Amino acid sequence: MIPAISYKAKRINFKEKAFKKTLALSAIIVVVILIAIFLTLLINSFPSLKAIGFKFFYQTTWDPVSDRYGALPFLVGTLLTSFLALVISTPFSIAVAIFLGEYYKKGPVAEIFKNIVDLLAGIPSVIYGFWGLFVLVPLVRELEMKLHVPPYGVGIFTSSVILAIMILPFSVTLSRQVISMVPSHLKEAAYSLGATRHEVITKIIIPYTKSGLFAGLLLALGRALGETMAVTMLIGNTHDLPTGIFSPGNTMASVIANEFTEATGRIYTSALIEMGLFLFVVATIINIIGKQIIKRFTLE
Amino acid sequence: MNFKKIILSLLVISVAITFTSCGGNDSSNSKSATDSTATGSSNTQILSAGSTFVYPLFSKMFSAYNQKTGVQVNYQSIGSGGGIKQLQNKIVDFGASDNPLSDDQLAQSPVPIIHIPDCLGAVNITYNLPDNPSLKFTPDVLADIYLGKLTKWNDPRIQSLNPGVKLPDLQISVIHRSDGSGTTFIFSDYLSKVSPDWQSKVGKGQSLNWPVGLGGKGNEGVSGLIKQTPGALGYVELAYAIQNKMPVASLKNKSGNFVAPSLASTSAAANVEMPADMRVSLTNTDAADGYPICSFSYILLYKDLSYNIKSEEKAKAVVDLVKWIIQDGQQYSEALEYAKLPESVVTKSLDILKGVTYNGKALQ
Numbered sequence: 001m002i003p004a005i006s007y008k009a010k011r012i013n014f015k016e017k018a019f020k021k022t023l024a025l026s027a028i029i030v031v032v033i034l035i036a037i038f039l040t041l042l043i044n045s046f047p048s049l050k051a052i053g054f055k056f057f058y059q060t061t062w063d064p065v066s067d068r069y070g071a072l073p074f075l076v077g078t079l080l081t082s083f084l085a086l087v088i089s090t091p092f093s094i095a096v097a098i099f100l101g102e103y104y105k106k107g108p109v110a111e112i113f114k115n116i117v118d119l120l121a122g123i124p125s126v127i128y129g130f131w132g133l134f135v136l137v138p139l140v141r142e143l144e145m146k147l148h149v150p151p152y153g154v155g156i157f158t159s160s161v162i163l164a165i166m167i168l169p170f171s172v173t174l175s176r177q178v179i180s181m182v183p184s185h186l187k188e189a190a191y192s193l194g195a196t197r198h199e200v201i202t203k204i205i206i207p208y209t210k211s212g213l214f215a216g217l218l219l220a221l222g223r224a225l226g227e228t229m230a231v232t233m234l235i236g237n238t239h240d241l242p243t244g245i246f247s248p249g250n251t252m253a254s255v256i257a258n259e260f261t262e263a264t265g266r267i268y269t270s271a272l273i274e275m276g277l278f279l280f281v282v283a284t285i286i287n288i289i290g291k292q293i294i295k296r297f298t299l300e
Numbered sequence: 301m302n303f304k305k306i307i308l309s310l311l312v313i314s315v316a317i318t319f320t321s322c323g324g325n326d327s328s329n330s331k332s333a334t335d336s337t338a339t340g341s342s343n344t345q346i347l348s349a350g351s352t353f354v355y356p357l358f359s360k361m362f363s364a365y366n367q368k369t370g371v372q373v374n375y376q377s378i379g380s381g382g383g384i385k386q387l388q389n390k391i392v393d394f395g396a397s398d399n400p401l402s403d404d405q406l407a408q409s410p411v412p413i414i415h416i417p418d419c420l421g422a423v424n425i426t427y428n429l430p431d432n433p434s435l436k437f438t439p440d441v442l443a444d445i446y447l448g449k450l451t452k453w454n455d456p457r458i459q460s461l462n463p464g465v466k467l468p469d470l471q472i473s474v475i476h477r478s479d480g481s482g483t484t485f486i487f488s489d490y491l492s493k494v495s496p497d498w499q500s501k502v503g504k505g506q507s508l509n510w511p512v513g514l515g516g517k518g519n520e521g522v523s524g525l526i527k528q529t530p531g532a533l534g535y536v537e538l539a540y541a542i543q544n545k546m547p548v549a550s551l552k553n554k555s556g557n558f559v560a561p562s563l564a565s566t567s568a569a570a571n572v573e574m575p576a577d578m579r580v581s582l583t584n585t586d587a588a589d590g591y592p593i594c595s596f597s598y599i600l601l602y603k604d605l606s607y608n609i610k611s612e613e614k615a616k617a618v619v620d621l622v623k624w625i626i627q628d629g630q631q632y633s634e635a636l637e638y639a640k641l642p643e644s645v646v647t648k649s650l651d652i653l654k655g656v657t658y659n660g661k662a663l664q
Contacts, residue, residue, distance in 0.1 A: 063509035064480075065502065133524050152473075153528060154514060233524075237478030237515025248514055254478075258517060261379035262480025262506040264405075 038280065045274035051267050056274060062239045064259070069271040071278060073241040077249035078279070080156050080242060081231060082224040085163035090217060092164075093171040097213070098201060100172070101179030114176075121169035129233030132162045137234070144246055154236040155248040162234055163224045170223050171216035178212030179205055211294045218290035225283050228253040252279045344617045349376040350383020350396030353482055353537065354597045357419055357638050358396070361629045371617055380482050381506070387413070387600055390608040393618050395600040398482025399506075400579035412603040414656070415578045416649050417596035418625050420639035422538040422566040423487045424593075425549040428526050429453065432547035433465040436558050439494030439551070439584075439592070445472055445533060447497060448512035453531060468531070475525045475534030478515025480506040486595040487535050490583035538566060539637035553592040554584050565591040566639035574648055594639070599625070606659040615658045623653060 048056065052069055059070025096117065104110040133154075140161075141153035182205050190200045206213070228251075236248025237258065252275050263269045355377035362373040378386075380397040387395035388409065400415050425437060441457055444450040450457060454467045477484045488504040502508055514529075516522040519540040526532040526546075538561055541548050550558040559565050569582050569590030582594040599622055602608055605615035626641060626649050633640045641649075656663055 061509060064507045065505040065509065133528065137528050152514060154525070232478065232517050233521060237517070238513070239509055250478075250515075258479040258515075259507045260480075262381040262482075264381045264384065264506070 038277075041273055041277040041280060045270055045277050048267055048270035048274045052271065052274075056271070057278075060241050062255075064263070064265070064268050067265065067267050069267075071252065071271075071275050073239060074250050074252045074255050074275065075278070075282070077156065077235065077242055078225060078251040078253070078282070080245070080249070081159045081163060081235070081251055082221055084156065084160035084245060085167060085224045086217060086221050088160060089164035089168050089171065089220065093168050093175060093216070093220070094213060096168070096172050097175030097179055097216075098205070101176040102201065102205060105180055117169045117172050120165065121173075125166065125227060125230040126233075128162050128166055129230040132158060132230060132234045136161060147246070149244070149246045152236060152246070152248055154234050155246050156235065156242055157245045159231045159235045159251075160245070162230050163227060166227060166230065167220035167223050171213075171220040174216035174219060175209070175213050178209040178216075182208050214290070215294055218287070218294075221286060221290075222283060225279070225286070226253055228257045232257060252276075252282075344371045344614060346371060346373045346394075346614070346618055346621060347392045348373060348383075348394045348396060349378050349386045349392045350600070351380045351398050351482065351597055352377040353380075353398050353421055354396055354419060354638075356539075357633060357636050360632045360636060361625060364632065365621065365624060365629070369620075371621065373621065379480075381480065384600065387602075387608070393605075393609055393614070394622070396597065397600055398595060398597050399485050400596075400598060401600070411607040414601050414603050414652055416599040416601065416622055416626065416652065417570075417578060417641055417645055418599050419597050419630075419633055420566050420570055420582070420594055420641065421483075421486075421597060422561050422569075422591055422594045422639065423483055423490070423535050424538055424541040424546070424561045425533065425535055425551065426523070426526060426541055426546040427533040427549070428530055429470075429547075430468060430530075433462070434547065434560075435465065435549045436461045437549050437551055439490075442551070443491050443495035443498050446474060446476075446491060446510075446512070447495070447501065448474070470531035473529045473532040474510075474513030475522050475529070475532050476508075476510050476513050476515055477518070477522055477535075479517050479521075481518075482506065482595070482597075483519070483535065483537055484508065486583060486593060489581055489595075490593045493581075493584045538563070538639070542637045551592050553588075553590060554586055555588040557588060559589060559591045561591045561593075563634055563637065563639045565589060566594045567642055569594040570596070570639075570645055571642045574645065578645075578649065578652065601656065603655065604657045604660065605663070606657075609658075612658045612661075612663075616663055619653060619656055619663050623650065626650070 048069065051067075056069060056071055057075075058072055059068070060072050061068050061070050062073070063069075096113075100110060100113055100117075104113065136158055137153040140155075140158045141151045144151040144153070186204055186208065187200055190204050195203065231251055232254040235250055235254060237250050237254065238248045239250060242249035256272050256276055256279075260269075260272050263272055355375065358373075358375045358377075362375060366372055375396075380399060383392070383395035383397055384401065384405070386392045396418070398421070401413060406413060425442065427435065435458075437458075438461060441450060441461065444457075451472055453470045453472055459467050485504060485506050488498075488502065488508055491498040491502070492504045493499075502511060514525055516525040516534070519536045522534045522536055523540070523544060523546065526534045536546065540546075541561070548561050550560045553559050569585050569587050569592070571587050571590070572585045574580055578596070578598070580596070582596060584592045585594075601618070601622065605618065606612075609615045609618065626646050630640050630646075654662070654664060
């Protein structure tokens with residue numbers, strides 16, 4: 001009896017170990033890939049780091065012909081479009097999340113709306129770009145003519161509106177989940193004290209879920225920072241520092257997508273890779289700041 | 301139990317695949333190269349990459365060539381820059397580029413690289429005006445529009461060139477390519493030749509630091525912006541303009557004639573004296589009836605094919621293919637809106653091909 005049990009135990013033990021090891025290995029691979037991407041970007045940007053140095057971050061001229069590369073206009077363009085998109089989409093995403101998480105949790109209406117919001121995330125970005133070019137651009141141009149700014153139609157503002165629509169589902173999905181998870185005894189207690197529904201939402205649900213809502217917005221911001229195709233089609237692709245939200249500009253992701261395939265010079269290629277590294281770092285910093293804010297909110 | 305086993309083994313396999321595929325690019329490439337050469341002449345596979353501009357023509361040509369000879373040509377349209385890089389890394393048997401290699405690039409190459417023109421392209425000026433009249437431009441007017449010095453459609457300098465047309469009091473919205481592109485290179489090469497101001501301020505290249513204007517990605521991005529913007533002016537490829545029936549401007553060429561862009565006027569532009577290595581800019585040529593913004597698209601080959609091709613048999617197949625492209629293959633050009641090579645260019649290219657060797661031995 002005893003040897004048989006120990007044999008079986010050994011087999012189980014081996015399985016347990018193998019399973020655990022495989023899981024650990026997969027987890028390690030993810031980390032390794034991330035570090036490898038970072039190192040690849042870093043190593044390949046050495047030629048440009050050496051040739052251009054810190055001017056890369058504050059110079060405003062991007063001139064492949066004379067090998068002068070300053071990424072400031074693209075950094076400004078990236079941050080401007082992403083944060084503007086976030087500002088535009090936040091009221092809508094929180095409203096939709098409350099609508100789906102509190103008012104219509106179940107039933108056909110909720111299902112239809114949930115699916116439509118999810119569908120927004122599934123549309124390829126080139127289609128957003130085309131829709132923007134043919135529908136949104138003429139509308140923005142009319143708006144610009146009324147505001148007496150140069151009527152380009154394309155530019156930072158147009159890209160931000162498209163981005164706002166594109167990032168909406170990312171924040172809605174998470175926000176809806178946290179809102180529907182608010183303990184019902186809290187809400188019932190509030191109702192029993194005579195609170196109206198509006199009061200329950202503003203005084204109970206939003207304070208209770210604010211770190212979750214913020215995490216949703218952060219996820220959306222991450223998506224906006226890296227979005228390439230739709231932005232390229234709508235931002236106007238000029239290499240100048242944007243002068244306002246209606247002026248054309250460019251983002252880091254869009255410049256890389258535009259110029260990398262035909263970049264031939266060593267420093268040129270390296271400067272584009274350095275921009276990729278820069279984007280990587282900016283995205284990481286924003287992520288870390290976001291995590292800190294979430295932590296602080298959760299601790300309170 | 302069984303289910304867990306399957307998941308486990310799947311995990312292990314995927315991990316193994318990840319690691320083996322990480323094992324360096326070079327070894328897998330050389331392996332595939334030897335594989336394709338080992339398969340023999342009946343189904344020779346030729347690998348090539350480069351210019352997106354010639355891709356439609358090449359895919360038509362290569363399918364016809366495959367039916368005729370059984371030789372399979374795999375062409376990856378990854379862009380001219382990518383084609384050059386893959387040739388330098390010996391990944392492909394030949395590359396294709398819209399621009400000739402620079403002196404620097406040639407000097408860096410351990411084995412000489414030859415240029416064989418495969419077709420001709422041109423860059424057209426297109427615009428969005430009420431009723432889209434046909435317009436005429438001179439080189440200095442075009443350069444000044446792109447330099448941001450000429451900003452209104454009814455400027456006397458444009459109006460005097462087009463006396464029969466009532467030009468509106470409208471801002472000229474300048475549109476250019478935002479992606480790195482051979483089209484931009486040809487266009488800026490032309491502007492550099494005709495305008496000293498452009499030459500010193502902007503220069504020529506695949507991507508530029510544009511003084512004015514908005515950028516669109518690809519021909520379709522440029523034409524999309526032009527259609528969207530009243531008063532816009534931009535440049536697109538000849539084939540794209542013809543297929544989409546866009547209004548195009550006639551340009552004054554070096555001989556002083558106003559020439560409308562067409563397949564014939566593009567071919568005509570190449571009917572001039574060629575340098576020995578074919579590396580030539582076809583913008584603003586001396587041809588009297590030639591359109592001034594044209595360019596060859598090139599096939600790039602190593603002069604000694606043993607440098608990047610493993611067997612002599614395959615090297616011969618590559619040379620045969622290139623010879624076919626510039627002779628019989630030319631019949632497919634015009635249906636796809638590419639301009640044919642002039643006879644003089646074909647003759648000269650065949651001469652250059654005679655110099656191609658394998659391990660120092662002539663191939664034909």
